[in-house]
Amino acid sequence: MANNPKSFWLALSTFIFVLLSLVYTYVILAVPAPRLPSIATQRAITAVENERWIFVGDVHGMYDELQELLSLVDAEKPDTHVVLLGDFVSKGPQSGKVVHYLEENRNSTHCILGNHEINVMFAYLNRRDLKKRLSRKNSRWDPVVFDTENYVPRHDQVNNKHKLLAQQLGISKLTSMATLCSAELQIHLNASDHTLIAVHAGLAPDFEGKQPKIGDITTMKYMLPKDHSKTSKYKFYKARRWFKLWNADTAPENVTVLYGHDANSGLNLRKQTKGLDSGCVGGGKLTALEYVYKNGKYHEYLHQVKCRQFM
Ligand SMILES: [Mn+2]
DSSP states (O other), X not given: OTTXXXXXXXXXXXXXXXXXXXHHHHHHHTSOOOOOOOBEEEEEEEEOTTOEEEEEOOOTTOHHXXXXXXHXXXXXXXXXXXXXXXXXXXXXXXXXXXXXXXXXXXXXXEEEOOHHHHHHHHHHHTOTTHHHHHHSSSOOOOOEEBSSOEEOOOGGGOOXXXXXXXXXXXXXXXXXXXXXXXXXXXXXXXTTTEEEEEESSOOOTTOTTSOOOHHHHHHOSEEETTEEEEEESSOXXXXXXXXXXXXXXXXXXXXXXXXXXXXXXXXXXOSSEEEOOOOTTXXXXXXXXXXXXXXXXXXXXXXXXEOOBOO
C-alpha cells in the first residue's frame, strides 16, 4: 500500500486538510478577540488664565473643514486647547485623518466620545457575524468597556457602516480613540471659578455627585422633568429637551455645558448650555466656541466655516 503513489498523495492531502482544520479551529476558538483599552468616563482639567479653550461641534470626518476652522481660530497659537465634542468620525469622508490629527496633537487637543465613536468601537469588538447578531434578540455582546460601566449601545443605532469604518480605522486608531478621549471632560477655569463641562449629547442639571451614565451623556436629547434618569434620543411621553431643564433653580450657576449631537436644533446657545452641532456633514457649518480670559473675565467668541454638502 505504502508503495502506491496514489494513496501516498491521498494520505498527505488528508493530513494537510486535518492540520489546516485544526489550525483554523484554534484561531477561531482559542485566540482571544482583540480588546480595546478601558475608556475614561470622566476627566477633569484645571485651566489657567493664559489658556484659550476652543470647543468644536460634530466634525463627522469633515477633515478639510476642520483644518479650515482651526486655522481661522489660529489653533497653532501657544496655550490653545481644542476640544472635539464627539461624533468626529463617521458619515463624512476623512475620519481617519481626524483621528490622526488627534494623535499628532495630543498635548493640545482633547476629545469627547460621541455615539458614533462608541458604535464604531462596538462594531469592531463584535464584528464577527455583526449583521446576523444585530438582527436577532438576546445576542451575546462584547461591551465597550468604560471605567465605570460596560456599555452596550442600542442595537438599532449600530450598523454595517460602523463596522466598515472600524476596519478602515484599524486597531491602532481605535485604540487611540479609547485612550485619548473620554465621555465627559470638566474644565475648571481657575481665574473665574467657573466650570465648563464637555459631553457629546447632554447632561442632567442635577449631575453633581452622581456617576454619569454613558448612554445618557452620549445619546440623549430628551429627559423626563421629574426623573432625570429617564432619557432618550427620541421624544417620549412628558419628556422635554434636556437643556430646557437647565435653569437657576435646577443647575449650579457656575457651570456651562458644551455639547454637539443635535444638528436638527442647530447652533443652540443658551445661558448655561451651548449646542455646537450646526450640521457640517449635511452641508451646514462647522462651529467653534472660544473661551479666552481678557481684562479680568472670560469672553466667548463664535467661529464658523461653511461645509461642503456630503450627505
Ligand atoms: Mn451624535
